[in-house]
Amino acid sequence: MKASIGGYAQAETVAHAIALLGEAGGEGRILAGGQSLVAALNLGTSEGDMLIDIAGIAALRGVKLDGDRLVIGALTRHCDLVRDPLVGEHAPLFAKAAPLVAHDAIRNRGTIGGSLAYADPAAEYPACAIALDAAIILEGPDGTREIPARDFFTGLFETARAEGEILTAITVPKAQDGERHVIREGTRRAGDYALAGLAVVMRDGRHRIGAFGLGDRPLLCQGAMAALDQGDVDGAVTALAQDVDPPSDAQASASYRRHLAGVLLRRIAADLGVAP
Known part of the structure; x- marks a missing residue:
């Protein structure tokens, strides 16, 4: 067609x-x-x-530091996130997520702003933004406003962006010393959308867990976060099953997605050195 x-x-x-x-x-x-x-x-x-077409607006490209926050322009491509030194130092979760996005041809053209605005619940970046406690910058006829990422995604392919507004950037707190970022996902084939995925930030001994492919939007998994903060991996896996609301479809059942999410969380806990 x-x-x-x-x-x-x-x-x-x-x-x-x-x-x-x-x-x-x-x-x-x-x-x-x-x-x-x-x-x-x-x-x-x-x-x-x-x-x-906004692709020619140079002001929307690139990465910079602004005080204690990293600012990523909406037109920054997936492939740029992989190799940008500021992203690698201050928001490595995005650098780790970018290679998971589809295939090389898409990573060379697609942008972080497009992914966030499209708000596919199985996409990596929205969950990363929530885990990083990022903020979304919007510009419209009434000026500029900033929305916490956790409040930006409102439903299936739906966001808090108002009619006439453009997503221009995302801001992320600079990584602290000793901060750890991990992302894992389960797919049928490399490049497919995730059946289930988790993006985790460990900061000052506390955890933020963003889930994707496990609901109608990216989810902040509060119960699993609280249990993991206490070093209770089994409790975190149990809580995670309640935090998420996965769909059943031709690719996988809701119960399988919940099981897969638990497996991913155990692997992430091992990556972070959290005792089982």
């Missing part, structure tokens, strides 16, 4: 993109790397929209 669109415009700046969104009257779609949007268009799940 060929894509059906209502028009195309190339934005020169963020302000220009916001203006174009306003002119589209609710029918505008932001095109960045296009790895999710173009596929949706080709499947006919999104038709007649005005495509607003």
